[in-house]
Amino acid sequence: MMNDYDVVIIGGGPAGMAAALSARKTGAEKVLIIERDRELGGILQQCIHNGFGLHRFKEELTGPGYAGRYIKMVQADPSIDVLLDTMVLDVEQDKIIYAVNPKQGMLTIQAKAVIFTMGCRERTRGAIRIAGGRAAGVFTAGAAQRMVNMEGFLPGKKIVILGSGDIGLIMARRLTLEGAKVQAVLELMPYSNGLTRNVVQCLEDFDIPLHLSHTIVKVHGKERVTGVTCAKVDENRAVIPGSEFDIECDCLLLSVGLIPENELSRTIDLAMDSLTSGPIVDQFRQTSLPGFFAAGNVVHVHDLVDFVSQEGEIAGNAAAKYALGQLPKAQRVVDIEATGGVRTVVPQHLSITPESPESVRLFMRVGKPEQRITLVIESAGKMLYTRKLAVAKPGEMIVVELPADKVCECTNKITVSLVK
Amino acid sequence: MEQVKRRLSCIVCPMSCQGEVTLENGSVTGITGFTCPRGEKYAREEVVAPKRTLTTTVRISGAQLPLLPVISKTALPKDKVVDCARFLSNIRVQAPVKEGDVVCADILGLGVDIVAARDLL
Known part of the structure; x- marks a missing residue:
């Protein structure tokens, strides 16, 4: 009976950790978090900038600082098991979970309630269809963030960033501090989707130009990116002919949106919201399939981790009640x-x-x-x-x-x- | 008398007011365009003595990861941020490190400590 749990949580980021703690508080006796990375914390571990946790901890923490506080709380509870380096392969509607890791091989786990906290991932070049060859040097901003902040690589020396969401802006500053030259940030919309604070402190502080209503129409280079052709777009986001200009670069970063990661949700046919790209949930974060809950960026992409934790708590509480037969x-x-x-x-x-x-x-x-x-x-x-x-x-x-x-x-x- | 006008976007709240600060011989003589007192206070500080918190990484030996994230304990003068980041790029620490451990005391004589932003064993 070793692999029977009251509540199994898939994803050990901020939503998953908050869900585990909340499920325990509500009375779940055996809780398991399954995480595919080598440690808990999720994407917070690569977000080394500060500004996290003003609501929750009443102080401005870095991403690793915020994650660390939750990791300590999870580790302090012996009834929360954690499987690291473990990938969930499949989930069945009767709450059997198939997972695999290098130490134990295949695992079969039976849950009474399941919480999906898989977070989201980035839209890639394929999603926005930029013309050009397959030269090396095109990355998503988050992948570059992990390289620069955790693994010790610089993705390029002359950088162009497409998309002015917060990740793109923060990477502009980060790469500048690491000695790269950020040539420009381009934004398709006539406004930045990032916080004004980030526009000021990540771009204006370092005189990095922000071109609004602009996009990239071509990536140049054979082996390695050598530059991009940019163009202005009209109010319908169509390229204005004749407005093209080139920027030299050896690296293009894409910060063009996030998509909730719902492959598992689809394998069990959860009803999905086509606008959030996440499962449809009620106020308990229960999905269309009883006993399956979801919280955090897998439901809808949040701006603040504080709200992700809060959503994890709601789901953890309700999932524990479901497992105990107490959810009305x-x-x-x-x-x-x-x-x-x-x-x-x-x-x-x-x-x-x-x-x-x-x-x-x-x-x-x-x-x-x-x-x-x-x-x-x-x-x-x-x-x-x-x-x-x-x-x-x-x-x-x-x-x-x-x-x-x-x-x-x-x-x-x-x-x-x-x-x- | 030298008069300089500087345009600023306020970062205090989502309104993001665009305002202008007038400086004469280095002191503020006029502020326009900000719609609340907090915005005016921000603009005044931002023009006279702008400060920023620095977050970056230093190399670490003997840990599961090659980099340790670090943060300045308090804000640094804005024009020293790049110098501090360059200085920290030459520092290497030894694991284990606890969150809050001082990685570099009194960086560049600015009176600010740089501390570890996480535990790394």
């Missing part, structure tokens, strides 16, 4: 729909249970930048919540706490929208 069945399900300027909302529905209801946090993202607008949450013509927003950006998630009494009032579909 939903009396009815109320869908939540994002409309009118709001692009995504998580959770996508509420499971209304007979137990005394709790308040629910909604995480939303807008489709494009807006100023001076009102966020409206309503159900069947009844206003549940409004908030005036001075500014709303796609890069910054909006978080709203829906009070318990409003939650249990809902019978019809809830809509969230932006009103001018």
Whole structure:
């Protein structure tokens, strides 16, 4: 019976560790975290910049610092088993997990509840179809981050970065500090999706040019990248002919978006949200398949690790209750729909249970930048919540706490929208 | 009298106000465009004595990884950040290291310690 667990968590990053601790706190006796890397912590271990944990720990930590605090808590609990260097190959709907590692070979694990916390991965060159040959020197920004911050390699000496999300901006500074020359950052949209703080401290501090409404139309070089051709794009993101110019470089980094990593979710046919690219979940982070939960970037890409940990706690708590037979069945399900300027909302529905209801946090993202607008949450013509927003950006998630009494009032579909 | 105007984007909140600071002989004589007192305070400091926290890596021997992430204990003068990063690129430490261990005391005489950002055994 060695491989029987109450709760098995797939992915040992911030969501997985928080889920494990929370499952234990709720009463799960045997908890297992399966992690494919050589240590816990996930992507935090390569994010050596600071700014993590202001909400959770009330101080500005580095990524490894934030991870370290959770790793110590996990290690202090002898009832949380951790399998490192272990890859999950398959999951079955009856909660049997097949995994493999170099020491034990194939493993078969039976869980009462499963939590998916696999995080996300980066979009690659294939996803954005840039023309050119197969010259070496094209990397995703996160892969370069791991090389520079953990493995001790510099991916290039003259760098161009496509995409101005936070990872791209942070890598611009990081490579500059390591002695590389960052020639330019290019952004397809007319605005940066990164925090203003990062635009200022990662680009302006080092006089790195940011070209908004620009893209790369060709990568040059045979064996190694020798340069890129850039061009301006119009409001429909179509290249403006005649606007092309070349930048010399030996390395192109792509910071062009993140995709939740849901291969396992698809093998068991979980219902998916096509906009978040993650499984559809209720407020307990339970997916469409009872006993399977999901939290963190595998559900939707977050901006702040603090919220990832929080989501892990929600899923851990609910998964433990499920494993112990204590998670109440939903009396009815109320869908939540994002409309009118709001692009995504998580959770996508509420499971209304007979137990005394709790308040629910909604995480939303807008489709494009807006100023001076009102966020409206309503159900069947009844206003549940409004908030005036001075500014709303796609890069910054909006978080709203829906009070318990409003939650249990809902019978019809809830809509969230932006009103001018 | 030398008058200099500097444009700045505020980083205090998501509003990201664009403002302008006027300097005469090195002291601030006017601030426009920022919509709150916190923004004006940021702009004043940013123009007179900008500071930044440095995060980088140093080499480590005898650990599972070849690099140890490090952080400046407090912010450094902005114009010294690159010099400090260059200086740290020549430092090598020996494992085991605990988070918070001083890797380089009083870097470049600036009165700031550089400490390990994680345990590395």
